[in-house]
Amino acid sequence: MTVRINPSILSADFVNLQRDVERIASADLVHVDVMDNHFVPNLTFGPQMVGRLQAIAPIPLDVHLMISDADRWAPGYAELGAFSVTFHAEAASDVVETARALRERGSRAGLAVKPGTAIEPYLELLPEFDQVLVMTVEPGFSGQSFMAETMPKLRTLRQAVERHGLDVWLQVDGGIALDTIGIAAEAGADTFVAGSAVYGRDSVEAAIAELRSAAEA
Numbered sequence: 001m002t003v004r005i006n007p008s009i010l011s012a013d014f015v016n017l018q019r020d021v022e023r024i025a026s027a028d029l030v031h032v033d034v035m036d037n038h039f040v041p042n043l044t045f046g047p048q049m050v051g052r053l054q055a056i057a058p059i060p061l062d063v064h065l066m067i068s069d070a071d072r073w074a075p076g077y078a079e080l081g082a083f084s085v086t087f088h089a090e091a092a093s094d095v096v097e098t099a100r101a102l103r104e105r106g107s108r109a110g111l112a113v114k115p116g117t118a119i120e121p122y123l124e125l126l127p128e129f130d131q132v133l134v135m136t137v138e139p140g141f142s143g144q145s146f147m148a149e150t151m152p153k154l155r156t157l158r159q160a161v162e163r164h165g166l167d168v169w170l171q172v173d174g175g176i177a178l179d180t181i182g183i184a185a186e187a188g189a190d191t192f193v194a195g196s197a198v199y200g201r202d203s204v205e206a207a208i209a210e211l212r213s214a215a216e217a
């Protein structure tokens, strides 16, 4: 299985964001956490910043929207040229319509679920999506502990993807580090977001390489 490592710039230095994005050129995608202080109790940045990141990043953008009213705002991030745009099931009123709007604008469509949100209602909609993000912490902050109780959801998703021969990436986000990435890989994840486990290290390049080999092991 192809493993993807997506460092989250939520753990980067916001006043040196260009430098910190350039430091992760050996990763697969830049994970960009957009928060509105409403869907989650934290605030980051919006389309203006994402547009600038799109212009300077050495690798494609994986935008994770933690914002209310996703139906209204998600398509705009696709128009900025993001490689993938993931919105939360809990924040959208029509997940299929929003996914189609993203694909029409040339982005991969991603569906995210918080730890307490069941995945079963979305299984039949998987063909509408290019990736599913299983949150392994409550969204909002870097540096929280991995919630192993979310792993059954990944197993269910992996089974559904295999059974129907779908090409849907399964992503995990939150508390992913050298001691947890193997657990998520074993449960079926192929795409791994890591904030503090990358930017908390002196060598982000070594961190990316070590995470990659731990996921492949």
Ligand code: DX5
Pocket (backbone or CB within 6 Å): 008, 009, 010, 011, 031, 033, 064, 137, 138, 139, 140, 141, 142, 143, 144, 173, 174, 175, 176, 193, 194, 195, 196, 197
């Ligand atoms: C949390 C964000 C994550 C966060 C992960 O809500 O979605 O992307 O940056 O940070 P770590 O890897 O430190 O848990």
Ligand code: ZN
Pocket (backbone or CB within 6 Å): 008, 031, 032, 033, 064, 173, 193
């Ligand atoms: Zn994220």
